[in-house]
Structure formats: structure tokens, C-alpha cells
Amino acid sequence: MRKQTFKFSKSATDIFFDLSITKLKEIVDVKKVIFITDENIFTQHQKKFKGFNTIVLKPGEAFKLQSTIDSIILQLLEFEADRSSILVGVGGGVVTDITGYAASIYLRGIQFGFIPTSLLAMVDASIGGKNGINVELYKNIIGVTKQPSFILYDISFLHTLPESEWQNGFAEIIKHACIKDATMFKLLQANSLKYYQSKKKELITLIERNAKIKLKVVQADEFEKAERKLLNFGHTLGHALENQYELSHGQAISIGMNYASEISEQLLGFKQNDAVNSLLHRYGLPTNVSYNKRKVFEILKMDKKKAASEINYILLEKIGKAIMLPIPLADLENLL
Numbered sequence: 001m002r003k004q005t006f007k008f009s010k011s012a013t014d015i016f017f018d019l020s021i022t023k024l025k026e027i028v029d030v031k032k033v034i035f036i037t038d039e040n041i042f043t044q045h046q047k048k049f050k051g052f053n054t055i056v057l058k059p060g061e062a063f064k065l066q067s068t069i070d071s072i073i074l075q076l077l078e079f080e081a082d083r084s085s086i087l088v089g090v091g092g093g094v095v096t097d098i099t100g101y102a103a104s105i106y107l108r109g110i111q112f113g114f115i116p117t118s119l120l121a122m123v124d125a126s127i128g129g130k131n132g133i134n135v136e137l138y139k140n141i142i143g144v145t146k147q148p149s150f151i152l153y154d155i156s157f158l159h160t161l162p163e164s165e166w167q168n169g170f171a172e173i174i175k176h177a178c179i180k181d182a183t184m185f186k187l188l189q190a191n192s193l194k195y196y197q198s199k200k201k202e203l204i205t206l207i208e209r210n211a212k213i214k215l216k217v218v219q220a221d222e223f224e225k226a227e228r229k230l231l232n233f234g235h236t237l238g239h240a241l242e243n244q245y246e247l248s249h250g251q252a253i254s255i256g257m258n259y260a261s262e263i264s265e266q267l268l269g270f271k272q273n274d275a276v277n278s279l280l281h282r283y284g285l286p287t288n289v290s291y292n293k294r295k296v297f298e299i300l301k302m303d304k305k306k307a308a309s310e311i312n313y314i315l316l317e318k319i320g321k322a323i324m325l326p327i328p329l330a331d332l333e334n335l336l
């Protein structure tokens with residue numbers, strides 16, 4: 001068993017990059033564990049939950065709500081969960097967010113860990129400590145920044161992942177390459193989705209490399225004062241599109257990255273936007289959508305990253321080197 005520990009401002013997270021969920025007993029006292037998962041994961045992997053107290057949620061972002069938290073709290077009381085209980089979220093980003101938040105407020109905070117089951121959750125959503133829920137249209141508007149005690153990567157969960165979910169994960173992987181890792185960008189250019197789906201060792205190495213990119217950024221700036229904002233590359237326009245149209249997160253940020261690359265060309269002389277565009281296509285991601293510019297711009301203005309009359313946009317100087325540039329709203333409207 002290979003354990004790697006990452007220290008944060010108030011706590012540390014143990015990461016197990018290639019470990020079966022059946023080995024959970026080697027990490028924690030399983031008598032204390034209560035799983036939180038969703039109906040999809042539970043149905044597909046029922047055996048893995050056998051013998052554990054398990055809270056099964058309705059799947060999807062639409063249930064990332066206070067009412068879900070209330071029902072979790074009631075079930076925890078039924079299970080007689082106390083301060084020594086450990087909540088373990090098994091699922092994608094919605095499940096890990098809900099688990100981290102519920103654990104942080106139940107009895108004013110109990111221990112929690114994650115077993116991410118989607119590629120996106122493995123490389124991004126389960127990492128970083130921001131755990132929260134939505135209120136009406138306001139995404140992640142309440143929550144905490146609290147790191148999990150552990151993250152366990154069991155790659156066998158990816159066997160049941162639909163193609164669109166693989167693409168979703170690769171959108172964040174390409175984002176990491178664009179902002180931090182030019183060598184990985186080249187590696188991704190040389191390989192393909194099929195390659196990673198069929199090569200377990202290479203996939204684990206890629207997941208570990210990406211998780212470490214995010215972990216390092218979060219360690220440097222846990223509370224998003226500066227460096228961590230770079231992770232928002234493609235997300236400003238991406239979130240606005242995701243809110244408005246039937247796009248997955250990966251598709252929306254892929255389009256956002258393409259636009260951000262073009263803006264980078266116009267404002268910073270970035271010369272590699274064709275390479276970004278074709279890499280996104282290579283992994284099955286869209287780079288354009290016809291959208292109502294006025295409507296999307298209105299949502300974009302409401303974005304949390306807004307500062308007065310400017311928006312802090314993440315742009316590329318070159319592949320592997322991102323910067324944050326405040327762009328006046330009026331200029332941005334023209335650029336888009």
C-alpha cells in the first residue's frame with residue numbers, strides 16, 4: 001500500500017493512489033464508517049457496500065441542496081453516529097461535496113474521507129477541500145473549506161463510466177496541462193482517450209500526475225487568494241454556459257478554454273490556440289456552441305470571480321503558464 005500525505009494549513013490528507021475499496025479496513029476503523037453514495041453507484045456496486053451503514057442519495061446536481069443535507073443528518077442520527085464516526089463519500093463531485101459539507105457540520109464536524117468514482121472527481125472534484133451545496137441558481141454558495149482525512153483511488157470504479165464521463169474528466173486534465181504542465185500537454189497530444197481507457201498503469205500515472213497538480217496548487221493557496229484562481233481557466237465562460245445550456249461540465253469548460261485561448265492570443269500574443277483546440281477535439285470535447293451572447297454575458301457578470309467593473313480572467317502566456325488578467329467588462333463583451 002502506497003500512502004502519500006499532503007499537508008494543508010490546518011490538517012493533512014492521506015492519499016492512496018491505487019487501492020481497492022476492500023482495503024479500506026487498512027486505513028480506518030471500518031466499524032466507524034458510514035458511506036454516502038448515490039443510487040447509480042449503489043446499484044452498480046452493491047457488493048462493495050455490504051455490511052456498512054450506507055446513505056444513498058438521489059443522483060445529480062439537482063439534489064445538492066439543503067434538504068438533502070437535512071435528510072442525511074436525520075439518517076446519521078438514526079445510525080447513532082457520534083464524534084468518532086467517519087463519513088466516506090463514494091461517488092462523483094456531487095457526492096464528495098455533499099459528504100464533506102455534511103461531515104463538517106454534523107456535531108460541529110466529524111472526520112470524512114472520499115472514494116471518487118468518476119475521472120473528473122479523481123483529478124479535480126474530490127481534491128481541494130471546498131465542499132458545499134447550491135441554493136436555487138447559486139452554485140456552491142454555502143459550504144466550508146475543509147480537507148478530507150483521506151482520498152482512496154479505486155480505479156475499478158471507472159469500468160462502469162460512460163464515455164461522456166471520460167471526456168468530462170479529460171477536460172480538467174487538459175486544463176491542468178494548459179495551465180501547469182507543458183510536458184503533459186505533449187503526452188496527451190501523443191495519446192488518446194482509447195489509449196488511457198485500455199492501459200491501466202498509464203491511466204493511474206496520469207490520474208496521480210493530475211491530482212498532484214491540483215494538490216500542489218491548493219497547498220500553495222488553500223483559500224484562493226491568488227494561485228488557486230488559475231484553476232478557473234475555462235471556467236468563467238464555462239460556468240455561464242453550463243448554467244444556460246444542456247452541456248456537461250467538461251463540455252462547457254472545454255468551450256471556455258477555447259475562448260480563453262483566443263482571448264489570450266488577442267491580449268497576450270499567445271500562439272498555441274490551435275494546439276489547445278485540436279487537443280480538446282482529440283478527447284471528444286466541443287470547442288464551440290452557438291449561444292445567446294447577451295444572456296450568457298449577464299450570467300458571467302454575476303460570476304463569483306467578478307471584482308467591481310472587471311472580471312479576473314485566466315489566460316495563457318504559453319502552454320504550461322497561466323496568468324490572471326483583470327479585463328474590464330466592456331472590453332470582455334467585445335472580446336467574446
Ligand code: GLY
Binds near residue numbers: 128131
Ligand atoms: N471540492 C473541489 C475543490 O475544492 O476544488
